[in-house]
Amino acid sequence: MFKQSCQFQSNLITELEISNLNAFELINRVLSMDNTLFLIDENVYQIYFAGLQIDKPCYILKAEEQHKSLYQSQEIYNFLLTNNCSRNHYIVVFGGGISTDIGAWIASTFKRGTKLLLIPTTLLAMIDAALGGKTALNHNGIKNLIGSFYPADKIIICPSFLQSLPADEYYNGLVECLKTLLIIQDFDKANKLLSEKIINEDDIYLIANTKLSICANDLYDKGARRLLNLGHSFAHIIESLSDNAIPHGAAVAWGMLFAYEYSLKKKLLDIEKTNQLKDLLNKLIKASPSLYQHSIILFSNIMLDKAKTQIHHLILNDKKNNGSLKLILFDTQQIIVYQEDNIEEVEIFFINQLKSRYQLEK
Numbered sequence: 001m002f003k004q005s006c007q008f009q010s011n012l013i014t015e016l017e018i019s020n021l022n023a024f025e026l027i028n029r030v031l032s033m034d035n036t037l038f039l040i041d042e043n044v045y046q047i048y049f050a051g052l053q054i055d056k057p058c059y060i061l062k063a064e065e066q067h068k069s070l071y072q073s074q075e076i077y078n079f080l081l082t083n084n085c086s087r088n089h090y091i092v093v094f095g096g097g098i099s100t101d102i103g104a105w106i107a108s109t110f111k112r113g114t115k116l117l118l119i120p121t122t123l124l125a126m127i128d129a130a131l132g133g134k135t136a137l138n139h140n141g142i143k144n145l146i147g148s149f150y151p152a153d154k155i156i157i158c159p160s161f162l163q164s165l166p167a168d169e170y171y172n173g174l175v176e177c178l179k180t181l182l183i184i185q186d187f188d189k190a191n192k193l194l195s196e197k198i199i200n201e202d203d204i205y206l207i208a209n210t211k212l213s214i215c216a217n218d219l220y221d222k223g224a225r226r227l228l229n230l231g232h233s234f235a236h237i238i239e240s241l242s243d244n245a246i247p248h249g250a251a252v253a254w255g256m257l258f259a260y261e262y263s264l265k266k267k268l269l270d271i272e273k274t275n276q277l278k279d280l281l282n283k284l285i286k287a288s289p290s291l292y293q294h295s296i297i298l299f300s301n302i303m304l305d306k307a308k309t310q311i312h313h314l315i316l317n318d319k320k321n322n323g324s325l326k327l328i329l330f331d332t333q334q335i336i337v338y339q340e341d342n343i344e345e346v347e348i349f350f351i352n353q354l355k356s357r358y359q360l361e362k
């Protein structure tokens with residue numbers, strides 16, 4: 001009998017560029033590249049491409065969760081086939097996280113992998129979705145059920161695209177920016193960002209680069225990458241119970257507040273950190289353009305009744321939980337992964353949070 005192990009090469013490199021061109025200049029630059037095929041978010045296409053003469057193959061992506069699907073993927077494979085896409089072609093994706101997730105999936109699977117250039121156009125995609133190599137499709141109503149790890153060859157962040165972004169979409173990104181700043185404990189930047197509510201190129205670079213570095217050390221999501229889930233365990237429950245009437249950004253903002261409350265309950269925080277976090281998280285919640293509407297839903301009797309019957313099932317069904325719950329919590333020194341074996345305690349805590357009809361600090 002012969003036995004041998006074999007080390008596969010892993011020389012994956014992602015190049016990150018922050019461009020200070022305006023969106024139209026960047027589009028012209030990218031359109032002049034050879035061997036490219038374009039996948040473009042339908043709204044981005046309407047705003048930025050509609051008046052242009054484009055002599056490259058373009059597929060207009062439907063940018064809604066129900067279209068982050070195998071069905072749309074099949075249409076895109078046919079488009080690539082018709083246009084003779086080879087492994088040496090760049091698939092260039094312009095759009096938010098839905099587009100970068102589906103575009104990256106296509107690049108990772110078509111002919112077992114083409115080149116990939118991502119140009120994120122929402123704040124969330126610039127600092128989160130386009131970075132770190134996770135591709136995803138939804139299937140059978142389950143979010144991100146299908147996917148792969150396939151880091152882009154190149155990501156170009158062009159903040160000029162943010163000028164056309166609706167306020168609620170901007171807020172979704174702002175929440176994830178704050179999450180990353182809390183992970184690296186940069187409270188000054190977090191405060192500045194929440195006061196100004198405008199993000200500059202340097203901050204985008206810092207936050208994007210932080211996510212990229214965390215993922216580069218844990219591409220396959222086995223360790224450090226877990227920290228990026230700060231606020232997300234509670235957020236997934238909030239999104240599910242509200243049938244997504246509370247969108248992801250708002251759910252993560254409330255999720256981080258609940259994580260902070262749970263950290264207090266577990267006596268993980270000293271008084272100074274308690275005050276710092278309480279202040280920041282309250283400001284974050286209040287920055288939401290739809291705060292009133294979401295608070296009414298979150299603290300409604302309907303949510304409470306649903307939580308009482310569904311929370312156990314929701315916690316156990318979360319794909320990352322195997323019997324115990326790994327919560328990302330605040331500690332005085334840092335953000336930590338906290339293994340909670342008493343799931344019932346989390347259930348009671350969550351229901352009590354809903355009952356509290358949280359009073360935002362003035």
Ligand SMILES: NC(=O)c1ccc[n+]([C@@H]2O[C@H](COP(=O)([O-])OP(=O)(O)OC[C@H]3O[C@@H](n4cnc5c(N)ncnc54)[C@H](O)[C@@H]3O)[C@@H](O)[C@H]2O)c1
Pocket residue numbers: 041042043044047063064065068095096097098099101121122123124125128129130131132133134135136144161162163164165166169172
């Ligand atoms: N792969 C990952 O690591 C990762 C991480 C976080 C989120 N995600 C995924 O990202 C998705 C959410 O991404 P998102 O928040 O960017 O949403 P999105 O892609 O749905 O975009 C939001 C909306 O903004 C529009 N839009 C995009 N750019 C615009 C611009 N510059 N001006 C005006 N409108 C614009 C889109 O057409 C869409 O209607 C989810 O599917 C989520 O699962 C993936």
